[in-house]
Amino acid sequence: MKKNIFIIMLAAWAVSPLMGQDVQQIADTLSIPQIKAGTKRFPMPVAPGAQIKILGADYEQIINSKGDISPVISDTPVNISFKVTKDGKEAISKDYEIILKAPEAEQGNPKPHVIPEILQWKGGQGEYKPGDTITIACRENEFSKLVAADMEDVLGRKVKLVSPGSKADISFSLLKGSNIGQEGYKLFVTANGIRIEAVSITGLYWGTRTLLQMLRQNPESVPCGEAVDFPRYQVRGFMLDIARTPYPLSYIKEVIRTMSWYKMNDLHLVINNNYIFHEQYVDKGLDPFKESYSAFRLESNMKGKDGTPLTAKDLFYTKKDFAELIAYAKRHGVHIVPEFDTPGHALSFTRVRPDLIYKGPMNHEKRRCEMLDAANPETLDFVGKVFDEYLMKDPKLGRPVFAGCDVVHVGADEFYGDKEDYRHFADFVLNHALKRGYTPRIWGSLSAKPGKTPVVVKGVQMNLWSAGWMKAWEAVNLGYNVINTNDGALYIVPYANYYRMDRNHKGIYENWIPNRIGNETLPSGHPQLIGSTFAIWNDETDLKHSGYAPYDIWNTISGSIDVLSQKMWGKAKTPDSFEQHRELVSAIGNAPRTNPLYKWKNAQPFSITPGKLPQKLARPSLGPNYHLTMELELASAPQGKEQVLLSAPEGELLAVMKDGTIGFRRDDSLEFSFGAKLPVGKKVKLELIGEPEKTQLLIDGQPAGTMVLKSFRNPDENFAPRTKGLRSTFILPLQVLGSSFQGKVYNLSVQP
Structure with missing residues (x-):
């Protein structure tokens, strides 16, 4: 009898800690079963009295929200998190790393080194050696011409297009019903040739980037094997402030080709902005409304009553040129996200409509000149008309200027006026983009602007840039899809003594994670965390401008792209040391058909x-x-x-x-x-x-x-x-x- 009592007491001791845990403790102490190779269904953890559901995996292509597991060809780490419910309370778990095992196979060729790292690789035996003329089996179209030109640049050999189905060095196939997603691809290298498969042209294009990086390192042969590759995050971005410092379109195209070389896919261009240190004029008795530098970089029909144009006078892009830039980027797998920043940073707008300068009480009084009267119906009408000039069909182009842009950024950061005025404006401009058929993106500001006025959530993306303006968990709980653009980690202001992510590339590579946003950490596979973007802000303009050229910050841009690419496409743990990563950058070289530093191949007098x-x-x-x-x-x-x-x-x-x-x-x-x-x-x-x-x-x-x-x-x-x-x-x-x-x-x- 005593023995039975002792056993019962032991059982109670074993259960009582679990039964006594609150829902968050349960979520963070789940026991995750080991998963055998070939398992098709995720074995869910259990906890007495609790309901557990999968929140998300960082590779949702491998483990989806229903728990279905796709087969892998090599051992693959996946981070997974859960939503736990108990006694009417919910908690989100930490990340749990699991290793999905592949069936055992003979040891073959090691994984090729590329940036970002290939996710899955099954090495074969031997190698494929292309001939003096490279043949590509593909219909003659924009994609095949682009790939052929890049191949000729990398190999210095002639590339010939042959009809689909013909025997060729390289062939392509579009798949149906694959789990690899719109950007994923499969690469097969055998003794008979190279084949790339994908669900979309973008996936095929990403596969060619991997192949070209391999050929750049060894033009004579490609190791036999099989690769399956897709990104961790759908938004892998770079934001460039082209408003406060002008950038020629030719330079932006170099940026696009370099982003695509590393499978970065989101180029956010800030079209309008202004010098922010207006107090330097005010303190000298001058009016910053007249003096401060501002620019709106697109051709516009909008003019003030006195003839003041919205369009910048020093450098601007015609509507035709910008529409062509959007199409150019799309061919390279890159989405252009244009931003009009209002109601703050809107000096270009207030100069056209000075009657719409904000009149209410506000912080930073000396910066009033750039603030639009956010809740004024005339302001909303004015801003809506500016957006519509590019969102609606242009009579000369026969299509919207922004046709091909799935996402449009509505700005809305650092407004120093009333919180309800701000919320009213944000709701208007977000809904305006939604009504025009675009996905709107906005700078997170609602933590600093709490209020009663509702702001639309559904279908909206939000850059989380400052915890003081918008907290990560608050944004997620409200329902926004979020992008990590944290200023402390990811901002660069060239030649300033603040915001210098470019001085911390090693630290970013070794320690930064896309799901840590300031002092908050989301699960890496949270379905509302859609990616990350680093940003270059040209604060050093106007009275602070030292004359630096786009040329001068090229290494800042490219050196950030290669690091963030690995962190956002590649696995949570980097494959090499930072020093090895940079050696690989040198071996891979510049993107095909780019020459950002204008060097001569034949450096002869x-x-x-x-x-x-x-x-x-x-x-x-x-x-x-x-x-x-x-x-x-x-x-x-x-x-x-x-x-x-x-x-x-x-x-x-x-x-x-x-x-x-x-x-x-x-x-x-x-x-x-x-x-x-x-x-x-x-x-x-x-x-x-x-x-x-x-x-x-x-x-x-x-x-x-x-x-x-x-x-x-x-x-x-x-x-x-x-x-x-x-x-x-x-x-x-x-x-x-x-x-x-x-x-x-x-x-x-x-x-x-």
Whole structure:
């Protein structure tokens, strides 16, 4: 009898801790059974008195919400979380990592090294060796032409398209009913050739990126084996502020091709914004409404009563060009997400409608000039009309400018006015995009703007950028699909002393996780956590602008893309050390058909004795470091008339600017003067020495003048043109010599 009592007591001790746990404790102490290879159904954990459901897995393609398990070809880690209900209370569990086992197979070729890492690989024996001419079995279309051009660039061999079904080095198949998702692909390499399978053209395209990275490292052979690959997160993004610093479309295309090289798929472009430090003008007795820099980068029909255009005067994109950019990105697997930022950061808008400047009480009074009157019906009508210019059918294009953009960003960050006014505006602009058939995305701000006015939730994506403005769990509990864009971890302000994720690439690679947002952590497979985006904000504009070029921050962008790609497509645990990762970046090289730093493949000196001007040089533009030398004679210099000495799409070297000095204009629209004039009627030797962030001019061997940035002002010299601390990078244009030069050029040489 005593023995039975003892056994009963032991059982009670074993059960009582579990029975006494609250629902969160149960959720975080579940016992997860081991899963044998070939298991098709997830064995659910149990807990007395509790109901347990799968919340989500970070690879939902492998374990779905119903618990169905798809077969794997190699051992694959999956993070899974659960929703636990007990006594009417709910809790979300932590992540539980499980390893899905593959059937045992003979040891074959090791997994190829690419970025991001291939998820599943089953190595075969031997290798496939392509011939001198690469054949691709595919119909001739945009996809096949794109792949063929990239293949020729990577291999330096001719690529020939043959009809589908023909014997070829590479073939493609579209699948039906596969679990790999819209972006997944399967890669098969045998002794007879290479085949890529996917559900969509995008999946096929991602498969070609993996293959090309393999060929970039070894052009002669591809290891036999089988790959199954798909992303952890659907949004793998980069946000670029193209409003406060201008970026030419050619540069954005380089960004797109580089993103696609690493399977990044979401390019968020901030179309309008303004200088935010208006107090620097106010404190000097000036009106920032008139003085502060702002830009709206798209062609627009909108003008104020006084003729003030919404469109920026320095650099803007035509509607046709931007529509073509959207289509260009889509061909490369990248979605453009355009943002119009209102009701704050809206100086471009308030200059068109100064009557709609916010009139209520607000924080940051000195920044009122950029705040729209959020709840005013006229404001809503005005903003709606601006959106509709791009969301609705354009009469000239025959389609909306934003056709092909599934997602449109409505901005709505850092509004310093009344919370109910803000909520009213946010609800309007989100619903406006929804009614037009687009998925709206918004900067999370509702934690800082609590109130009674409802804000639409269903179908809305939210960037979680600051815990002070929007808390992660609050956003999720409200029902928003969220994107981790946490400022402390993922923001970059070039040349500033704050927000410098680019100085922490190693830390991001080793420690950052997409589901940790500030001081909150969501389950990595939470169905409402749809991805992550890093951001470049060009706060250093206007009085703070040092003249830096898009060229100067290329490594900042590309070096962030390769790291975030691995963290958002690839497995939770990185495959290599950061140092090994960067070695692989070097081995893989730049994306096909990109040359972001304008380097010459054949770095040989170039020289000519020009004939009659103008003369086509037909040489590619050259980035730093270079040394240009020429002897020339300026015949005349009519006042106020520019004379172009060298030109190309990347910029112009001006023998005579409108003020008579020699200088240059870049394709980002910034202008620099060397502060010196060429003598008229005298033969001189001109030397231009281009270095990163520094361009020097010598005339007859002597430094000429003082460099001046003509596009922005210097706060330390009473708003005079900036002359100190300049970053004056200039890509040397070598397409045409002397297109409007009045004089003679005796010789020209370039030392790369």
